[in-house]
Amino acid sequence: MTDRTAPAAPPVPVSPAPARGRSRGESPVGTLDTALPALIGFTDGKDATMWARIRATQLQAGRGLAVFMFAANALGAAMAVMLFAPFAPLIQVVGWGIATALVAAGVALRRLRSHHREDGYARLADIRSTVWEGAALAALWSVPWLLIGAVPAGTIAGFGLVLAILMTGAAYAMAPLMLATMAFLGGITVAAASALTLVGAYAAAGGAACFALLLGAICASRAKSLVALRAAEIALEERDETVSLLLREFEETDADWLWETDTARRVIKASPRFALACGLDPVTIDGMPFLQVLAGPAWESGNFAAGLRLLAEKLKARESFRDVRLPVTVAGVERWWELSASPRFDDRGQFCGFRGVGSDVTEQRASADKINRMARYDTLTGLPNRLHVNETLARAMAEADRWGGRCAFMMIDLDRFKAVNDTLGHPIGDRLLSRVSERLGQLMGKGEMCGRLGGDEFAVVVTDANDPNIVEALARRIIETLSQPYEVDQHTLYIGASVGLAVAPRDGRTAEMLIRSADLALYRSKDKGGGVFHAYEPQLHVRAEERRVLEMALRKALEKNEMHLAYQPVVDADSGRLTGFEALLRWESPEFGNVSPAKFIPLAEEARLIGPIGEWVMRTACLEAARWPDDIRVAVNVSPDQLQNPGFVTTVTSALAGSGLSAGRLELEVTESVFMHEGLGAIKTLERVLDLGIRLSLDDFGTGYSSLGYLSRTRFSSIKIDRSFVQAAAKGVREAVAIISAVVALAKSLGMATTAEGVETEAEHRMIQDFGCTKVQGYYFGRPLPVEEARELANRRMQAAA
Template sequence: MSGVIKKDASLELPNELSFKALLGLAEPVGLDGDVMRGIQARTMRQRTTLRVGLNLVCAIMAIFLYKGVAPTWALASWAILFSAFHLFTFHQFGTKWVWDRPQINREDVRKLNTHSAVTAIMWGSAFGFLGTSGSLMELIGLWSIVLGMMVYASLLLPTAPMAATIFIGVTSLCASIGFVFHSGYYLAVAACGIGALLIMACLRSARAQILFEVANSIVQEKSETVSLLLREFEDSGADWLWQTDTSRCATHVSPRFAYALGEEAKAIEGQPLLKLIAGDAWEKGQYPQALHDLADRLKRRESFSNLIVPVTIKGITRWWELSASPRHSEDGSFLGFRGVGSDVTEQRESADKISHLARFDTLTGLPNRLQLTETLAEALSDADKWRRRCGFMMIDLDRFKAVNDTLGHPVGDRLLAQVARRLQLIMSDNELCGRLGGDEFAVVIKDANDSKYVATLARRIIESLSRPYEVDQNTLYIGASIGSALGPIDGRTVELLMRSADLALYRSKDQGGNTHHSYQHKLHANAEERRLMEFELRNALEREQLHVEYQPVVNADGDNILVGFEALLRWNNPKFGNVSPAKFVPVAEDARLIVPIGDFVLRRACKDAMSWPESTRVAVNISVDQLTSTNFVETVISALHDSGMPAWRLELEVTESIFLRDGTLAVQVLDRLRGLGIKLSLDDFGTGYSSLGYLRNVRFDTIKVDRSFVQGAAKNKAESLAIIRAVVALADSLNIATTAEGVETESELAMIQQLGCKKIQGYYFGRPMVFADSLELFKGPRRNVA
């Protein structure tokens, strides 16, 4: 908008304008006062020349009318003053003054109104200078000339109502006085009435004219804004406009649209839109589904928004996002489509990548838990629909943690990648394998009607994953434990079926791993029992339900002298009764309760041992979690200090499993304990994987031969006899004592003594007993317990 109205002014069309606001006596409601004053000032400036010229012409007419009638001095004086003032006004209004100011305030408008008032006074003075000199007829002629100026003011200055009102009011009043002077009373009333009517007409016209100017400014501003946005839209390089005619052919092709298609605008003009988008598929007639959707929308003349379609441009597929609406003429006839488009290939690729990351494991490239659960849900739905079965396998890698702990996580990650490749080679179209996390994998079997199919597949997986791996010049051996469940019989939902497979997997792990078990309903009962047992076990220490019993250990040299006890944990629970350690110890390990329970056994055993003779030792079993805890050595020192027992009377028993968890840490802790004078015993020797290696790394004081070998030797089994002889020979060469466990009969005792074991432990010499009963063994003259 030109003039004093700024282009960036925020304009709104007011509901109405009061006469008081139009006259400048109050600020308008709903409209900026500066804007309205700017419109008024701009109108006066635009008509300055016409206004000044018209006043001079009318003045000359008045002079000629009263020439020879009015005194010469009066006529000349009025003419000189009138001409001088209007020439000054023309100079002021026609050059600068208020026009170059950014805003027109109320003071500026007051000055404009003052000029109008002076002009009115000068015309009014003509009735005094000139009108009193002539007759009534000359006065009527002068009033006619002034009436023309009044009409001009009301018609040509409608946007400046205060200036027009002042001029009309003053001149009408002066004309009425002149008529009264000549006794023309009716003419005086007529002059006042005509003035009043002209003032009302001027005010109404001013209101309409200002509202029109404001509306015109709003339209112009919005038109310029739209034009600017369209130019920015076309020049942004990201989106473009497109248009079709009634036959769905491109028309008025914009440069951006042509550039997006890699063609000239002239070559595209008049081509079918679908042909331009489909590329080679246009000739074959085989469109993607998205193009079919676009064709249907165009055919049905429906608006569409954010429609993603593939576009083939010179053999390369891009992705466009299109939006359009149908165009109609004033009579409602269809003219075609007009819309916008943008290339969203990069966003589409990014979205696909994000979707892939959300559904696939980044390390192995296998489907992740999300996709596995979705596929399992579909398989369960199909199984229920078609009255068949589906399957789900959970796979856990055996001995994988040892690889991570000894060789590091990078080697473990590369091992997982090889495991994933082997699994993929086994899978068919009927299966989907994926990674759940860590070293856990899973397989969804879509059709598992054949009961042998799952077992056969599990066997193939175990055989494949158990073969050696070559990773960074390391030959690695791991295994796989598998649990499987069938849907919907083992679970009608994804959660229940996965839980059933997990219970079956837990059973496989419990039985040593590298095996497969299918879900059985009793596993759920066992799991529930374990849950309740864990709950009870958490409060067992506080409720004093745990106690320690002691089993005698004697010499095997024939006199059966008592040399010590093994401390054994027992649990008597009101709900479960006397619970076997074989049942509650694994629960305590899984629930992370074994460390506080083990500390209780250690402290109780040290305290009770101080009531036995000084030469009697006590052996305490130590779990993997205890040994690898951060403050285990300090706990042992504290137990010895609080009880006052010397370190050499304490013997700590460990199994080979501690070396599978964290072998390096275990060796360091055992070396520190032995440095304190504590004796070390290796329990269940021969049942692990590489016991000889442990004997080389850690200096043990005692090796305990497992009861299974003792019972086998008593039955003259060659393997058991050979193992015991080898263990005894190895222990003697390393100056390590041997203890035979599980001796229950006299024949087993004789065999063990014959094979050379130094110490014996078993029911033959005594069952585990409470502390009070252990004291009874020392009341006789000799500690012979045979």
């Protein structure tokens, strides 16, 4: 406790943080949500922390009255047994009375065993669990109403009086546990009103209901009053505790003290608190030069801190100063002080010295240093973070520019790291990143610093890059070292690294430009398959700029009607009969001309434009196919990125509904890369599409991530053989012949059709027939056609068939 005779503490510029849901300056009572749901226990109100303490008080109140409620129930049960014994089987009546007493005893024991204290915290679930206590007692007290037709009215009246007294006592005494009390009152009232209604005592039933409503109102009012009272007590406790903490902190920490000097800047009227902070006694410190007291052992050597020099200048100029920080050695330990002061003048305006206040801010400085470290170092790996890397790079570039030298910047991206996260989880991935950071740190020499930019991206700053061979050798060592296997939690992990290198000032005269150049070089390394380093070249920037401009044009291509669909015929391999078309997206840009799909489709996926573009393709293709004969299908290519969109199935169903095309005439073509997105729900999306009756084709089988397991588990209707195999087989390449034969045999065994792509000559067509492919697609049967020609071809086939 703080001595009440102690002088009042000066204002403290730190106020305790308000409780959650409470604004500064408001009391808990003023903002506490005392609506009925919160009082009963359905919700926690606005301030969950406050309600947790109130819940504990409610449970404590229930525990304090547990014995009383047990006695009331036991006594009431005994009186009810005496009332009903002459009119019902004795064993049943006594059994009911014993059961009621036992349940009441169980409820009392359960409440007595509650571990919550009045000043503790309780969960909402603890309050909700009490509803079963009230419900159990209500169920037992409802049983005697079954005898309403077999006993005299006087007995029923007596029993009703017993219940009325019991219910009134519960409503008043057990109001804090409002949920249990309401369950008790409500259960008994429903039973009584129902029984009285069945025997025609409508007035009595209505009276019972009104009586119960009155008791409920009393219970709610009393509960609200108790909650408000407890909230006020908590508010007072918090204020008392805050004041006590502030006073105790001021008295015990000795963090603030007054100091005063004369005209010669010597200490006068040294307070005990100031002397204690300096590690001296008041007699010794009185008359000492103020700067000597602060300088300590450095007074003789003259090696003063910058803060002390600033303070000396302020004292010499007789200027006010504020929050001047400087290190002070006290008993051999370095402390940090913060000083503020103003000059003093007498009645005649003559300078008399300085008077000020000092604070020990060592802890605050340590906290600031810790925060500064957290702001500049990665918490997972301990390496410098992006901010620190950028600052180091900027300093290195400034030094290089000053001395006419060079510095280098490397961006490092881990290869195959995402597979580790996806298969083994993020905790393993985090530990792997820590191992990577350890290896990187061991590679760093003098003038080299590595850091983590975020995710699986790292960076290296080389302050002296005048010898390019040394820098390139470091890049190779980084790739070689990071590609060695890792042992993490009994897992042997294999990853790699790709590096992009940029040298200043050749590749950039600012930190931002150099990072951009290194990023472009890294992008080139990833394009090469990873596991290599690539130095920046001016052409990379040109390509990146072209890509940026192309992306801007692509974003407006749909709204400018620059895109259209071409339709390539798909025919039966044996008869040559037209069976359908594959819808192929084309982009004719006024600025770039006819842009290849191989160029703009990957760009659309990377820029997240494939969603709206794919939706337009789906709707347009379905609308056009609805004009064709009913036995001609349309095939639409679908990107794996589209399948990750939760609204993809809705898009497909909307396109079918809007066009009137039957689901069986739509075929979706997906590549094997879709299996790489299984964890993102792509396969489940395909299953939902198949359930609609839509056909599914696996495109470019054998060129990517082939998996026979997926073929057997996913209901593909056909497999498309890539044109590269067809052309190679036509040239007699044995591997291609074997692959096509195997694919056709596999498809037949799984009940799937096969479509050969890229058939351009009659010889290739005969070869495909010999292999047993069911459908053919290629220039031999038709190039991708404009919509009008495709429609005309479909209608001609229909007329020929007729």
